[in-house]
Amino acid sequence: MASDKRRITSVSIINEVDVVSCRQSAKQIAAWLGLSPLEQIRLATSVSELARNVYQYAGSGVFNFDLRLDSRGLVKGICFDALDKGGGIPHIDRILDGSYVSPTGMGVGLRGAQRLMDEFQIDTSPSGTHIRACKAVHPPRPLPDEHSIQQIRRQLQAEGAADPYVELQVRGSELLLTTAELQGKQQELEATNLELENTNKGVVALYSELEKASSELKDASEARSRFFSNMTHEFRTPINIIENISKLLLSGVDGTLNTEQHKQMRFIADAASDLSQLVNELLDLAETESGRMEVVPERFQLSDFLDQLRQFTGALAMRYPELTWEIAEPAFDLPLDTDRNRLFQIMRNLISNAFKYTPRGSVTLRCFQPDEDNLEFVVEDTGLGISVENQSRIFEEFARIRAPGMQVHGNGLGLPLALRLANLLKGDIHLSSEPGRGSRFHALVAREYNQRQPVLASLAGTTILVIDDSPADRYLISHLLQPYEPVIIEAENASSSIDKLHAVRPDIIILDLDLPDISGEDLLESMDWSMHSRVLVNTAKQMNDDERALLGSRCQAILNKSHPNHAETLLHHVQRLAGRYHDAN
Structure with missing residues (x-):
């Protein structure tokens, strides 16, 4: 197996001129690999400070320069080992955390060198000091060929002792370059602040218009809900009369019907039943939209609820002789404390939908417990499947997907109502499907409707980087987290976030x-794996199961911006990550 390091050169520190030579070697290696001028200066400055410390406090030492390789053989860092046999560095922990104050200034260069490097480790004792440090190369680059490596080695050896006066001129030029870069950044910052000031004025005006439009939309929605509610209540009385008289006539209490009359009354009874179901679903939709639907939690066992679903599914299956069905018994049983009738309504609609769109094959329901607080029901069928462009439409009111060669009965309200009810029970429904290969509906609900809210901890000292191009979304997140006093840094695109990621290394992203x-996927891919454990993906993007699984392996959680409980979910995950970060420290 090949080594993950490749030695480039070694520089001995015996006299003061060797400090300059060591710095020049570091800068030339960085330039040889194509690092930016500022990265070259950072590496060279760190090496210079450490080499001067070796000469000043230990008398002599050696610097070994290596290239670090990843599993593909690409160069991912420039590293060095600084070794001396001096008397060690006292107060090393206090020097590195900045709490040690020396009258001679000892330790300032050491701490500065640490900040300039991406990795820094020091072992010191009375028998000597060993410093290992590395500057990351982004993105990783191909390892130069053997001829190029030998050439840079000869170049470094040939230059020999450095001329301090020439080096002083070079460092002066580098200082000017750094100063110019800082001035440029300052001008960019001033221009950005001016642009933000102008943008904020427009945002204030926009929010005023949005509030007005939102108020008008709310009034229209309430009027629509009142119309549905009033009309459906008015419809119920005549429908109930039709249903009851139909049943009375079909029972033969007032005389036997002939075959044709019985057939006609059956049509009337079935139509009244369908109309009654439509009215009930319209009324439920109106109540969920208006916020007037009452939730009545009760305590019951999951096993009892699954038995209820088996009875319903068995009766439904009699209409579909070419279908097989199963409600799998989970390996666990647990108590639920939620609205049983509303939960049954959700599952009834999902199961009925699966039967309607599966001309032959099977329908299966399984239960899972993804975490302590939630329960997931998965209804899977081997039916027609749903194309990607139709997957969002099926949750729209009165939307029905045409099935070639099939006549599907229904009013297009079952799935929208199931989604509204799932949201009402502090859950959600999402779908994965493929034409010709069936569909899978995932219904997630809270085990306890009235969950006890935890006392939220302070986020003081926690650095949170918000990467989002939407000013409104960044504002909402900042406003949500502000009461807990974190340090919030914002980036409106991937490019502006990269410097912040490496300079600050935030606790949460x-x-x-x-x-x-x-x-965002490419930005996440470019981060080192240690950063993935800090990432919360916050998106409104629709994803299938494979995309969610791949993304989920690179972050801590995937949050849906459009979910009704988005704010609570975001705050929960931020608190969880902050607690884990502080425990580790």
Whole structure:
């Protein structure tokens, strides 16, 4: 197996001129690999400070320069080992955390060198000191060929002792370059602040218009809900009369019907039943939209609820002789404390929908417990499947997907109502499907409707980077987290976030996927694996199961911006990550 390091050169520190030579070697290696001028200066400055410490406090030592390789053989970092046999560095922990104050200034260069490097480790004792440090190379680059490596080695050896006066001129030029870079950044910052000031004025005006439009939309929605509610109540009385008289006539109490009359009354009874179901679903939709639907939690066992679903599904299956069905018994049983009738309504609609769109094959229901607080029901069928463009439409009111060669009965309200009810029970429904290969509906609900809210901890000292191109979304997140006093840094695109990721290394990263320059997935891929454990993906993007699984392996959680409980979910995950971070420290 090949080594993950490749030695480039070694520089001995014996006299003061060797400090300059060591710095020049570091800068030339960085330039040889194509690092930016500022990265070259950072590496060279760190090496220079450490080499001067070796000469000043230990008398002599050696610097070994290596290239670090990843599993593919690409160069991912420039590293060095600084070794001396001096008397060690006292107060090393206090020097590195900044709490040690020396009258001679000892330790300032050591701490500065640490900040300039991406990795820094020091072992010191009375018998000597060993410093290992590395500057990351982004993105990883191919390892130069053997001829190029030998050439840079000869170049470094040939230059020999450095001229301090020439080096002083070079460092002066580097200082000017760094100063110019800082001035440029300052000008960019001033221009950005001016642009933000102008943008904020427009945002205030926009929010005023949005509030007005939102108020008008709310009034229209309430009027629509009142209309549905009033009309459906008015419809119920005549429908009930039709249903009851139909049943009375079909029973033969007032005389036997002939065959034709019996057939006609059966049509009337079936139509009245369908109309009654439509009225009930319209009324339920109106109540969920208006917020007037009452939730009545009760305590019951999951096993009892599954038995109720088996009875319903068995009766439904009599209409579908070419279908097989199963409600799988989970390996666990647990108590639920939620609205049993509403939960049954959700599952009844999902199961009925699966039967309608499966001309032959099977329908299966399984239960899972993804975490302590939630329960997931999965209804899977081997039916027609749903194309990607239709997967969002099926949750729209009165939307019905045409099935070639099939006549599907229904009013297009079952799935929208199931989704509204799932949201009402602090859950959600999402779908994965493929034409010709069936569908899978995932219904997630809270085990306890009235969950006890935890006392939320302070986020003081926690750094949170919000990467999102939407000013409104960034504002909402900042406003949500502000009472807990974290340090919030914002980035409107991937490019502006990269410097912040490496300079600050935030404790938590809230990442949108739809960025204007680089996709959130690509930005996540470019991060080192240690950063993945800090990422919360915050998106409105629709994903299938495979996409969610792949993305989920690279982050801590995937949050849906459009979910009605989005704010609570975001705050929960931020608190969880912050607690884990502080425990580790």
